[in-house]
């Protein structure tokens with residue numbers, strides 16, 4: 001079986017969600033990776049050390065500031081040449097944009113946001129979280145068509161590199177005529193903290209914060225432990241936080257190592273976005289709040305007292 005991994009990268013560094021995909025148990029598969037755009041050659045070492053046999057580099061002036069359209073076209077052409085059985089991409093904004101484009105263009109089977117993928121004995125199966133995380137669906141592919149699968153970040157442990165391994169490199173040229181879209185400008189976010197989808201630790205505040213200003217309590221705590229700031233939808237709707245921070249069914253789906261919910265009730269739509277976090281901590285005045293059913297650690301208390309104390313303790317530990 002031939003597996004192709006779409007390697008995401010930034011400033012010459014392999015993205016963490018791509019590194020995680022390399023930790024999937026791919027059995028005896030022949031593992032290829034493709035890197036698009038400038039800087040792809042600097043990934044070859046990391047990919048080879050993590051089990052990729054061949055790295056394909058696609059570059060073209062049309063891909064310098066690529067759009068979903070040009071990237072999809074470039075990868076579509078290359079996938080047709082390589083003819084893999086499975087294409088794996090991270091379920092990141094880029095992967096979410098690309099996977100359906102590729103599946104439609106190549107008439108492939110599609111399974112997105114998978115939390116487990118298995119390639120045992122040539123049979124590919126994937127698991128996806130459904131019904132707001134209340135159940136898991138097992139997806140089986142019923143014919144030999146190409147399978148395009150995206151993997152939810154932070155659900156697989158990245159493998160340790162093995163310096164004795166290396167990958168072959170090939171350069172691939174593509175034709176990108178007649179683009180219908182062009183990238184005009186990238187407006188850099190003013191968020192100085194990590195994004196909730198990338199952070200290992202998230203501190204989330206809910207409606208109970210009462211104002212945008214009071215979120216400074218959450219921000220200070222997050223900064224003291226290097227965390228991202230998340231928000232419930234109620235806090236976003238009230239104008240306390242921007243939508244980009246919203247966690248949940250209609251926000252972002254996250255799986256950090258530690259999720260600290262401060263004054264968040266734990267509505268099912270919120271749980272849908274953070275249920276797969278490795279360790280969940282809840283701080284809530286109501287001992288019957290639903291979030292405590294999911295939490296590994298709970299503090300029944302007023303966040304306005306508890307959170308500043310945690311911040312002080314973290315600062316002391318940091319020596320500041």
Ligand SMILES: Cc1cc2nc3c(=O)[nH]c(=O)nc-3n(C[C@H](O)[C@H](O)[C@H](O)COP(=O)(O)OP(=O)(O)OC[C@H]3O[C@@H](n4cnc5c(N)ncnc54)[C@H](O)[C@@H]3O)c2cc1C
Nearest residue numbers: 206207208232233234248249250251263265269270285303
């Ligand atoms: C279609 C749909 C999609 C939705 N999508 C999302 C989504 O993506 N994300 C999301 O979050 N919600 C979503 N919701 C909304 C969801 O149902 C809840 O209304 C929302 O999550 C509640 O936010 P909250 O926990 O901040 O507020 P509340 O439910 O009001 O809870 C506040 C909590 O704070 C506690 N509290 C109060 N004061 C303090 C204090 N001083 N210290 C500590 N604890 C305190 C209370 O005991 C309570 O548990 C969606 C709803 C629908 C219908």
